[in-house]
Amino acid sequence: MTDFIVNWIVWGGYFGIFLLMALENVVPPIPSEVIMGLGGIAVARGQMEMIPLLLWGTAGTTAGNVFWYEIGRRLGYARFRPFVERHGRWLTMEWEDVERLRTFFHRHGGWVIFVFRFMPTFRTLISLPAGMARMPVWRFLLMTFVGSVIWNGVLAGAGFYLGSRYADLDRYVGPAGIALTVLALGYYGYRVITWTPRG
Numbered sequence: 001m002t003d004f005i006v007n008w009i010v011w012g013g014y015f016g017i018f019l020l021m022a023l024e025n026v027v028p029p030i031p032s033e034v035i036m037g038l039g040g041i042a043v044a045r046g047q048m049e050m051i052p053l054l055l056w057g058t059a060g061t062t063a064g065n066v067f068w069y070e071i072g073r074r075l076g077y078a079r080f081r082p083f084v085e086r087h088g089r090w091l092t093m094e095w096e097d098v099e100r101l102r103t104f105f106h107r108h109g110g111w112v113i114f115v116f117r118f119m120p121t122f123r124t125l126i127s128l129p130a131g132m133a134r135m136p137v138w139r140f141l142l143m144t145f146v147g148s149v150i151w152n153g154v155l156a157g158a159g160f161y162l163g164s165r166y167a168d169l170d171r172y173v174g175p176a177g178i179a180l181t182v183l184a185l186g187y188y189g190y191r192v193i194t195w196t197p198r199g
Contacts, residue, residue: 025064040159072131
């Protein structure tokens, strides 16, 4: 995975960063930690500049999240109800949960989007309920961009610090990403097995 991303970055430059970060939010197995970390290494080597790297990377992150926001907005709140009632076990939720989530987003949606940009597992998934709750587009874009540019800055800064030792970045970030994914899947499996309808 690292060699693929390095080659893409070398070939595509800032636009390659944009595409990879957009795909990372649509196809989660492509890790943003490695993408921006290697971008930071390129900055340390003099092959890129930090500000354009952060702007292009964050633009890609925002574009990928808009994809899920738009799906949620088009699906809509009411049209989601039959799906929830039919597949409640696999979603581990009931329609009452969706209603509470919708109310919560209307009251606190802005800061929720911002905070979730720092959570590896949920920073993309949160865009779907934001679209379903029809959060104002300008607020969604603003909070997504601001939160993402901070997170991407941390990742790129780590890569810059490591310099040419990108193997160290992959050695630690890769296992951490896998561990988080395993924990998330394990928790989901536990929820599915133990979930019971309130009714």
